[in-house]
Amino acid sequence: xxxxxxxxxxxxxxxxxxxxxxxxxxxxxxxxxxxxxxxxxxxxxxxxxxxxxxxxxxxxxxxxxxxxxxxxxxxxxxxxxxxxxxxxxxxxxxxxxxxxxxxxxxxxxxxxxxxxxxxxxxxxxxxxxxxxxxxxxxxxxxxxxxxxxxxx
Numbered sequence: 001x002x003x004x005x006x007x008x009x010x011x012x013x014x015x016x017x018x019x020x021x022x023x024x025x026x027x028x029x030x031x032x033x034x035x036x037x038x039x040x041x042x043x044x045x046x047x048x049x050x051x052x053x054x055x056x057x058x059x060x061x062x063x064x065x066x067x068x069x070x071x072x073x074x075x076x077x078x079x080x081x082x083x084x085x086x087x088x089x090x091x092x093x094x095x096x097x098x099x100x101x102x103x104x105x106x107x108x109x110x111x112x113x114x115x116x117x118x119x120x121x122x123x124x125x126x127x128x129x130x131x132x133x134x135x136x137x138x139x140x141x142x143x144x145x146x147x148x149x150x151x152x
Contacts, residue, residue, distance in 0.1 A: 005063065006097035012067035017074050020056040026124060029116025031109050038065040038106060042073070042113040046121055050081045057113070064103035068110035071095045076114060081121065087114050 005013075020043075027044035038061030045054040055077050059069040072092055076084040089107035093099050099107060122129040 003100045003103070005067075005100070008071070008096045009064065009067045009099065012070040012096065013063040016066050016070035018056050018070065018077065019058070021058065022054055022056050025056075025117075027117040027119075027121030029113050029118070029120055031112040031116055035105070038062065038109055040065065040069050040109050040113040042069070042117040044081075044084075044117045044121055046081050052076050052079055052081060052084060061106070062103070064099055064106040065109065067096055068092050068099075068106045069113065072110040072114055081118055084114055084118055087111055 022043040022045050024045065025043040026046055028041065030039065030041040032039040039059065040061070041058045043054075043056045044052055047053050055073045057069040057073055059065050072087060075087060075091065075095060089104070089111040092107040092110050093104065096107075119129050
């Protein structure tokens, strides 16, 4: 039985935006899901005003993993870093006009990759990070416990 993907998912999979590496990134986050084998690495270039000037990603995974990475970079590029922290997996799914239920975890990984990159940026700058996951010692929701995300 074939999965139904939206046109937006297929477009971002076939022609992903912001693919690559930022050599002088000042925030890098990598997350993975052992259950499905998807791995995402997000690179941020944040200027002195706290604006995400550039964002790139490398993703090893399925069509949904690539599409969620692509749309997530579009959603945060040009935004203040604090706004990037408000990105949710639900917003990623909505921006793609939906995902099959068994692929929702990809949207969670995209959210986590962004937050991991922001956490790395804050760490490099010596800025305390009290992100959305206070249970992770100021971490960024990249650990193996439930944070109330919508997963399959």
